[in-house]
Structures are given as structure tokens and as C-alpha cells.
Amino acid sequence: MPEQETLWRRAAQERRATALAHPNIAFIKYWGNQDDEMVLPANPSLSMNLAAFTTVTTVAFDDTLPADTLTINQTEAGGDALARVGKILDLVRQASGLHSRARVESVSNVPMGAGIASSAAAFAALSLAASAAAGLPRDEAALSRLARRGSGSACRSVPGGFCRWDTGDDESSVAVSIAPAEHWALWDVVAVVSEAHKQVGSSGGHPLAATSDLHPARIAGAGRRVEVCQQAILARDLAAMGPVIEEDAVMMHAVMMTGRPPLYYWTPATMALILAVQQWREDGIPVYFTIDAGPNVHCICPAGAVEAVAARARRVPGVQRVITSGPGGPARLVPAA
Amino acid sequence: MPEQETLWRRAAQERRATALAHPNIAFIKYWGNQDDEMVLPANPSLSMNLAAFTTVTTVAFDDTLPADTLTINQTEAGGDALARVGKILDLVRQASGLHSRARVESVSNVPMGAGIASSAAAFAALSLAASAAAGLPRDEAALSRLARRGSGSACRSVPGGFCRWDTGDDESSVAVSIAPAEHWALWDVVAVVSEAHKQVGSSGGHPLAATSDLHPARIAGAGRRVEVCQQAILARDLAAMGPVIEEDAVMMHAVMMTGRPPLYYWTPATMALILAVQQWREDGIPVYFTIDAGPNVHCICPAGAVEAVAARARRVPGVQRVITSGPGGPARLVPAA
Numbered sequence: 043m044p045e046q047e048t049l050w051r052r053a054a055q056e057r058r059a060t061a062l063a064h065p066n067i068a069f070i071k072y073w074g075n076q077d078d079e080m081v082l083p084a085n086p087s088l089s090m091n092l093a094a095f096t097t098v099t100t101v102a103f104d105d106t107l108p109a110d111t112l113t114i115n116q117t118e119a120g121g122d123a124l125a126r127v128g129k130i131l132d133l134v135r136q137a138s139g140l141h142s143r144a145r146v147e148s149v150s151n152v153p154m155g156a157g158i159a160s161s162a163a164a165f166a167a168l169s170l171a172a173s174a175a176a177g178l179p180r181d182e183a184a185l186s187r188l189a190r191r192g193s194g195s196a197c198r199s200v201p202g203g204f205c206r207w208d209t210g211d212d213e214s215s216v217a218v219s220i221a222p223a224e225h226w227a228l229w230d231v232v233a234v235v236s237e238a239h240k241q242v243g244s245s246g247g248h249p250l251a252a253t254s255d256l257h258p259a260r261i262a263g264a265g266r267r268v269e270v271c272q273q274a275i276l277a278r279d280l281a282a283m284g285p286v287i288e289e290d291a292v293m294m295h296a297v298m299m300t301g302r303p304p305l306y307y308w309t310p311a312t313m314a315l316i317l318a319v320q321q322w323r324e325d326g327i328p329v330y331f332t333i334d335a336g337p338n339v340h341c342i343c344p345a346g347a348v349e350a351v352a353a354r355a356r357r358v359p360g361v362q363r364v365i366t367s368g369p370g371g372p373a374r375l376v377p378a379a
Numbered sequence: 380m381p382e383q384e385t386l387w388r389r390a391a392q393e394r395r396a397t398a399l400a401h402p403n404i405a406f407i408k409y410w411g412n413q414d415d416e417m418v419l420p421a422n423p424s425l426s427m428n429l430a431a432f433t434t435v436t437t438v439a440f441d442d443t444l445p446a447d448t449l450t451i452n453q454t455e456a457g458g459d460a461l462a463r464v465g466k467i468l469d470l471v472r473q474a475s476g477l478h479s480r481a482r483v484e485s486v487s488n489v490p491m492g493a494g495i496a497s498s499a500a501a502f503a504a505l506s507l508a509a510s511a512a513a514g515l516p517r518d519e520a521a522l523s524r525l526a527r528r529g530s531g532s533a534c535r536s537v538p539g540g541f542c543r544w545d546t547g548d549d550e551s552s553v554a555v556s557i558a559p560a561e562h563w564a565l566w567d568v569v570a571v572v573s574e575a576h577k578q579v580g581s582s583g584g585h586p587l588a589a590t591s592d593l594h595p596a597r598i599a600g601a602g603r604r605v606e607v608c609q610q611a612i613l614a615r616d617l618a619a620m621g622p623v624i625e626e627d628a629v630m631m632h633a634v635m636m637t638g639r640p641p642l643y644y645w646t647p648a649t650m651a652l653i654l655a656v657q658q659w660r661e662d663g664i665p666v667y668f669t670i671d672a673g674p675n676v677h678c679i680c681p682a683g684a685v686e687a688v689a690a691r692a693r694r695v696p697g698v699q700r701v702i703t704s705g706p707g708g709p710a711r712l713v714p715a716a
Binding site: 255256258259260262263285288289292293296299300302304306308309310311312313314316317320359360 | 592593595596597599600622625626629630633636637639641643645646647648649650651653654657696697
């Protein structure tokens with residue numbers, strides 16, 4: 043991407059950059075940390091960026107600003123959101139020697155309440171835009187590491203396509219692409235169900251992982267599941283990948299439901315979809331489910347099965363809408379809006 | 380029970396006995412064997428007999444019979460049912476030196492399709508009636524051991540009230556009562572839901588337990604959960620007992636859902652009830668759930684809460700009927716019908 047070099051150089055000159063990033067869906071889940079402060083995960087994970095959804099973030103450093111400012115979809119944001127953005131900006135200022143405050147403007151089309159973690163796209167875009175605007179060298183590992191500090195799974199939205207995030211220390215625990223988006227037209231058909239039950243956000247949930255007696259067993263097997271899933275992705279073999287992603291998703295929810303206190307994200311409609319996906323498979327449609335920290339069911343299938351899966355998902359009682367996406371590219375700089 | 384001695388002596392003289400037994404609901408579940416043939420369980424378990432349901436079985440040894448015969452609710456039974464009964468009769472013949480074949484008549488009011496394991500009551504009653512009719516000594520441990528060979532959880536229907544079944548070898552792995560039925564008026568309000576999904580019976584499921592990566596963790600913690608539950612029963616402390624029975628039930632289903640192949644017993648209505656029970660607790664009703672190898676939800680509550688729980692359970696979408704039971708006594712001989 044030669045124009046990325048050009049945009050990166052210009053950003054450093056202008057102390058201003060605009061970056062675009064996609065959210066991602068994890069096939070092998072991230073749940074629980076070895077180190078909550080440094081966001082070092084308890085287990086390796088594997089995901090796919092989602093092309094249909096984007097967050098575009100502009101960071102402009104400005105000596106005249108008394109404090110960092112943040113707008114999200116044209117609305118001024120403060121509190122926790124601004125504090126989390128400020129933490130990333132502080133790390134960038136620390137690395138670059140820059141002292142200016144920054145204006146951050148973020149625009150996202152990640153649907154709200156769809157259970158697609160918008161924070162992954164948000165922190166990937168922010169990390170890129172802020173690093174470029176501050177004149178830091180263009181270094182994917184450093185960007186993934188920085189995004190990780192904002193929200194763990196954001197590190198997987200920095201590289202493109204299918205990404206693997208390994209455990210390790212602050213230096214080594216970054217995501218890398220195992221295959222670009224063009225490698226495999228695998229789609230995510232998200233069945234959005236009513237959120238009938240109160241939820242705990244995933245940032246509040248991660249510290250609870252270790253309270254479940256099932257957590258060590260999930261962690262112990264995650265490396266094997268990542269390997270199986272990675273080989274299956276490289277071979278474009280959904281039949282090999284499917285059972286292990288379903289197993290991993292159920293394991294994560296089992297850890298949640300057996301924590302102290304327990305967390306229940308599944309609703310009746312979630313359960314209906316879990317059973318329906320298996321029925322669709324028996325009917326000959328190649329599709330497997332995964333479920334994030336929420337009630338919605340992500341139906342993973344080849345591009346050719348999207349219509350059949352979406353049509354069936356819409357008929358499952360409790361499904362409110364269906365949204366779809368294929369694999370997305372890496373976080374990248376874009377010309378200023 | 381002095382009349383038990385009398386009935387036992389008379390049975391030996393007449394080579395004929397009638398026994399009554401209750402099914403049981405497990406608070407800490409039995410799932411998976413160390414030894415499938417000897418039915419030695421992978422973990423200790425804890426249950427309560429259910430007074431409302433009974434199986435009454437008559438065994439009559441008769442030198443003129445060419446083969447064992449079996450009727451269940453006045454209907455002649457063969458095949459697998461007769462083979463399993465024959466196995467218990469063979470063990471009794473082996474222990475007693477008796478060679479006669481037997482006529483077995485069993486009558487049960489355990490509701491079909493309600494997810495209450497009728498085999499526990501059936502094998503407890505059969506073991507008692509056959510042992511008495513064969514003139515074996517009256518020995519609760521021997522009877523529990525024999526019932527275990529027919530169907531694991533049947534060993535817990537031999538002693539009365541609240542029963543604990545420990546792991547061990549053929550000699551030591553038997554159930555004992557930790558408190559009689561009169562100790563605590565704890566009730567089981569069974570919310571029977573439609574069986575929308577094809578099921579695998581628990582005898583087919585036990586060998587799958589070890590195929591789940593979560594199985595060792597469930598086993599490792601089962602002893603602790605049995606201890607917590609036993610102390611809570613002795614103290615009649617539902618608030619101490621409740622979280623551990625819910626945790627254990629979810630763990631068993633997590634093992635089922637992550638086996639190879641996975642077993643899904645939960646339906647949308649199951650999930651609705653899991654969430655509803657938590658809501659009822661927030662509303663001030665003392666109630667906790669457990670779920671056997673099926674979709675129905677057993678709501679465990681004190682006698683005083685049965686009406687409130689049953690009324691609410693009937694209003695949960697997908698619940699077809701509600702049946703209730705308090706704690707039941709031991710398997711026992713009864714006068715011939």
C-alpha cells in the first residue's frame with residue numbers, strides 16, 4: 043500500500059491524520075486477562091475483520107488546545123469514553139515526545155445494539171490516526187499493541203483479514219494477519235435478537251472469567267483450538283473450522299454462566315438460533331454459529347450461503363433483524379474527510 | 380420400620396415381593412462414569428427423592444417359568460427393557476443361589492416425558508423386590524449397589540430423603556441418606572416444556588462426558604460442591620445451596636454441549652426459565668433451578684413458595700405443564716397389591 047506511506051508522511055507534517063478500521067468477529071474467543079492493566083489475554087484468539095462496518099477517526103494535535111476533546115458521531119463525549127481515548131493519546135505522546143492535546147473525531151457505522159464490538163474498530167482507528175499524527179514510525183506490531191491497551195480485541199482490528207492474537211508480554215502480545223481478506227469469502231450473518239436480559243459489558247466481564255471453575259480448562263485448550271481454526275482458515279475448510287468455533291463459543295458462555303456471580307447472555311432466541319443452525323446444517327447448508335458477549339448469534343457461512351442463512355434466520359422467533367458482512371481489510375489511513 | 384422386617388421375611392418364604400420406590404432429582408449431578416460396565420461414577424452426587432411419584436414392582440420367582448417376563452403398566456415388555464431387568468435378576472440369582480426365572484410386574488405413575496428419570500425408581504424397586512423374593516439379607520448398601528448396576532442414579536432412590544452417592548469401587552460406591560425426607564420440606568416444581576429437539580438418552584450420553592474438555596474441571600470440583608450442598612441441606616439453608624446447584628447443572632450441560640459430538644438438551648423455553656428463576660429471586664421468591672439430561676427446568680424452593688413458583692412457571696412461554704413434589708422416603712416393601 044504505497045499510498046499509506048504517503049498518507050503517513052503527510053500526517054506527521056500536518057500533525058493530523060484520519061484512519062479507518064473494521065470491527066472483528068472472534069472465531070476463538072478472548073475472555074479473561076493474565077494482566078488486566080496491560081490487557082494481556084489469558085488465551086490466544088483468532089478473528090476476522092468485518093468489511094461492512096467501519097469506524098473513521100480523525101486525530102489532530104493542536105498546541106492551542108487546553109485538553110483533549112472527543113466527538114463520536116458529531117456528539118461531544120466526556121466521562122469514561124474520553125478517559126479511555128486520553129489513555130491512548132498519553133501513550134502516543136509518551137512514545138513521540140509530543141506534548142500537544144488533541145481533537146478526536148470519530149464516526150462509526152457499526153450498528154448499535156447489534157452485539158458487534160464497536161470498541162475494537164474505534165481503538166484500532168484511534169491508534170493509527172494518533173500514531174501517524176504524532177509522527178511515530180509506521181509499525182503494525184506497535185499499532186496493534188497500542189490498540190490492545192484501549193480494548194483487547196482492538197489489536198485484532200489492526201492487521202487485515204484473518205488475525206491471530208497470541209498471549210505473551212506487552213512486547214509480544216500483538217495480533218498478526220494469518221491471511222488477507224481476499225483469501226476466503228467467509229461471511230458473518232448476524233441474527234440480532236431482542237436484548238431481553240440485562241447485560242454486563244465485556245470490560246466488566248473479563249475480570250470475572252477466573253472465578254469460574256471451567257476457566258482453566260477453556261484456557262488450556264484454546265491454543266489447540268486456535269491451531270485447528272488457523273489451519274482450517276488456511277485450507278478454506280469450514281467443516282473443519284465449524285465444530286471448533288461452536289465449541290469455543292459455548293465454552294466461553296459456560297465460563298460466564300458458572301462464574302461468581304454468573305453472567306447469562308443467552309436468551310430464548312439465542313437458544314433457538316443455536317438449535318436452528320444445527321438444523322440448517324442437517325438440511326445441507328454449510329453454516330456454524332459463534333456468540334460474543336451478548337445474545338446475538340453470528341452465523342458463519344460461505345458467501346454462497348448468505349441468502350439462505352439470512353432468510354432462515356429472519357424466520358426464527360425473536361430475531362429482530364439480520365445484518366451481514368464479509369471479511370475486511372486492515373486498519374488504514376484515509377484522506378481527510 | 381419393623382413391618383419391613385416382617386414383609387422381608389414373608390417375601391423370602393413366598394419367593395415373591397412387592398416394592399415401592401421414588402425417582403430422585405439430583406442437586407449435584409451424575410454425568411459420566413469411571414467404569415461404564417460397573418456403573419462407577421466419575422464424581423460424587425447428591426439428590427432428593429420425590430414423594431409424588433412412585434414405581435411399584437412385584438417380583439415372583441417361579442420354577443415353572445421358562446424365562447423371565449416383564450410387564451410395565453400392564454403391557455408386556457421385551458427387548459432392551461427386559462434385558463436390563465434380566466441383568467439385575469441374574470445378579471440376584473448369582474448372590475442367592477436361586478435358579479428360578481421370575482415374573483416382574485411394574486406399575487409407575489412417574490409422568491412420561493416430564494424429564495423425571497423413571498429408571499431410578501424402577502431399578503430401586505426392582506432391586507428391593509428381587510432381593511427380598513430371593514431371600515437375600517436385608518442390607519441397604521447391597522440394595523443400593525444392585526440398583527446402581529441397573530441405572531446409576533437408581534442407587535440414590537434406595538435410601539430415604541436426601542441421598543449422597545460417592546465414587547469408589549463396586550463395594551463402596553453406594554448411596555447413603557444424609558437426612559430423611561422429614562428433615563426439610565424442600566419442593567421440586569418441574570416446569571415441563573415442549574421437547575422441540577431430538578434427544579440422546581442419558582445412558583447414551585454418559586460415555587460422551589469424557590469427550591468434553593470441560594469434563595475434568597467439572598469432576599475436579601464436584602466433591603467440593605457435594606460438601607457445600609450437603610452442609611446446606613443439613614442446615615436447611617437454600618441460599619447457600621442454590622448457587623452451587625445452579626452452577627453444577629450449568630456445568631453438566633456445558634460438558635454436554637462441548638462434547639464430541641455435542642449434546643444440546645436446552646430449548647428456548649429452558650433458557651426462558653433459567654432467566655425467569657433469577658428474576659423471581661430478584662422479586663423476593665426463594666427459588667433456584669436445576670436441569671437434568673433434558674429440557675425441563677426443576678425449580679427448587681421451600682414448600683411455602685410452591686404456589687408462587689408454579690403460578691409464575693405456568694406463565695413462561697413454552698411451559699406446557701407444571702408438576703410438583705416434596706421429599707420422598709426410601710425404597711420399601713409394600714403388601715402385595
